[in-house]
Amino acid sequence: MASSPEDGGRSKAAPAGGEEVTETETGTEILADDTPVDLSDLRWADAPAFILFWVLAFVVFLQFFTRYILNDSLGWTEEIARYLLVCVAFVGAIMAVRKNSHISVEFFYRYLPYKARRWLITLVDLSRIVFFIAMTVICIKLANKTNQKMASIEVSKAVIYWIVAAAFVAMTFYSLRVAQRHWKAKATSPSPEDSHAQVMD
Incomplete structure (x- = not known):
């Protein structure tokens, strides 16, 4: 121009x-984008993920400050940051399941016939629910069998497994809700195109 x-x-x-x-x-x-950030899709169920994230950020900053500024690193910060990162990953996954925004491959799906797509969506929903239930059971068993404490503080490592197990319970609940939305979309959509748009939303 x-x-x-x-x-x-x-x-x-x-x-x-x-x-x-x-x-x-x-x-x-x-120039920077001045468009306001849309936070309308956030729910109170997302609060634990944000809280854990900012606690993790504080612990990592504390580790950096004490190690490189004070030259006297706090020994517990490294281990706690590692466990907090695990908790952030699993608790944050609850938000992705609620929004149905986990990464998925849709290339072949889009070329399938309508009925095949419906059956594939149902299969994916059921597989996801069974997977989350199985992981919940496994985490509970691990938590009950874990007696070892953390190296830096006197807290049992079972706490981590219980948090992950609770996250899988929440993911199971939201997976059931996603599956319910898919079935409602199948029942109420007047055309395959409308149903596809609702399901992939």
């Missing part, structure tokens, strides 16, 4: 994705 003398040799391209791109003589400047 040609520039004009009034804009000082600059020309602005059309915004893409909320970002404003400005071309200058020295190169291209990309």
